[in-house]
Amino acid sequence: MDRYLASLIARLPAEPVTRFAPAPTGWLHLGHVLNAYYIWEIARAIDGRVLLRIEDHDRTRARPEFEAGILDDLDWLGFHPDIYTTDQFRAGRCDGRQSDRDAVYREALEILRARGLVYACDCSRASVASSLASGLNRTQNNALPGQVRPGHSAEPEEFHYPGHCRDRQLPLVDGYGWRVRLDSGDEIFDDGRLGEQRQDPSQQCGDVLLRDRHGNWTYQFAVTVDDWRQEIDLVIRGADLLASTGRQIRLARLLGRPRPPVFFHHTLIMKSPSQKLSKSDRDTGVRDLRARGWGAADVIEAAVKNG
Ligand SMILES: [Zn+2]
Numbered sequence: 001m002d003r004y005l006a007s008l009i010a011r012l013p014a015e016p017v018t019r020f021a022p023a024p025t026g027w028l029h030l031g032h033v034l035n036a037y038y039i040w041e042i043a044r045a046i047d048g049r050v051l052l053r054i055e056d057h058d059r060t061r062a063r064p065e066f067e068a069g070i071l072d073d074l075d076w077l078g079f080h081p082d083i084y085t086t087d088q089f090r091a092g093r094c095d096g097r098q099s100d101r102d103a104v105y106r107e108a109l110e111i112l113r114a115r116g117l118v119y120a121c122d123c124s125r126a127s128v129a130s131s132l133a134s135g136l137n138r139t140q141n142n143a144l145p146g147q148v149r150p151g152h153s154a155e156p157e158e159f160h161y162p163g164h165c166r167d168r169q170l171p172l173v174d175g176y177g178w179r180v181r182l183d184s185g186d187e188i189f190d191d192g193r194l195g196e197q198r199q200d201p202s203q204q205c206g207d208v209l210l211r212d213r214h215g216n217w218t219y220q221f222a223v224t225v226d227d228w229r230q231e232i233d234l235v236i237r238g239a240d241l242l243a244s245t246g247r248q249i250r251l252a253r254l255l256g257r258p259r260p261p262v263f264f265h266h267t268l269i270m271k272s273p274s275q276k277l278s279k280s281d282r283d284t285g286v287r288d289l290r291a292r293g294w295g296a297a298d299v300i301e302a303a304v305k306n307g
Contacts, residue, residue, distance in 0.1 A: 201248030
């Protein structure tokens with residue numbers, strides 16, 4: 001990790017802010033621990049600060065008991081955020097929690113809407129998938145670079161929205177998904193570990209969904225707005241999110257952010273060469289390891305050793 005620090009420092013302001021941003025849709029597992037390790041280690045080395053964000057934008061999957069468990073595990077592991085402490089989250093409403101930031105997302109949406117970039121979409125995932133299957137809208141697979149993990153197969157082929165509703169003038173109301181127009185063009189960025197990357201969001205995913213038809217803000221939109229409004233300078237996350245970076249940079253620019261954050265995508269803990277860990281992998285859950293008598297240092301060591 002040390003070899004990346006000098007170039008990160010050169011690209012960042014003094015006392016840069018990074019963030020740890022788990023989704024409370026499951027318990028913390030070793031994959032999160034590895035991510036937290038990178039975040040706190042890098043922050044310490046570059047005189048940075050860590051913001052804690054609870055990404056509960058998807059209200060159908062997020063659960064308060066998972067948030068409580070994440071906060072407890074972070075305390076136990078010794079990962080203490082500088083901005084939005086675990087106690088601030090426990091105290092109730094908190095600006096680090098996405099479900100408490102609806103007004104912020106609405107305001108951001110208005111920016112895109114005023115620019116004529118937002119439209120309503122009534123396509124179901126199934127209907128887009130069947131048009132995909134016809135072969136007309138198949139996107140090229142956005143493969144992860146081979147150096148991410150030897151033998152790691154790329155993410156499954158991405159869902160590409162072909163723009164069916166772009167010009168249908170459906171009303172922007174609840175019950176429809178809301179999308180943003182993304183014109184073709186490459187986003188080029190210099191990943192802190194992987195070097196120069198080039199992605200064209202219009203080819204990868206098409207017009208990004210901002211809000212789904214159930215009224216949930218999407219991951220792509222909420223995280224882009226938060227990284228901007230919370231003045232995140234450095235995003236440190238697993239390489240499974242590399243493909244999302246170009247669209248987040250594009251969205252941030254459309255919103256008016258002058259400069260995107262610096263991105264650093266680290267290796268993942270793999271269950272097998274092609275399968276990353278997920279929250280359902282109980283054998284690697286922090287709370288299960290705790291229950292088996294592991295200490296915090298053992299858990300962190302296990303994560304780092306396998307990362
Ligand atoms: Zn549509």
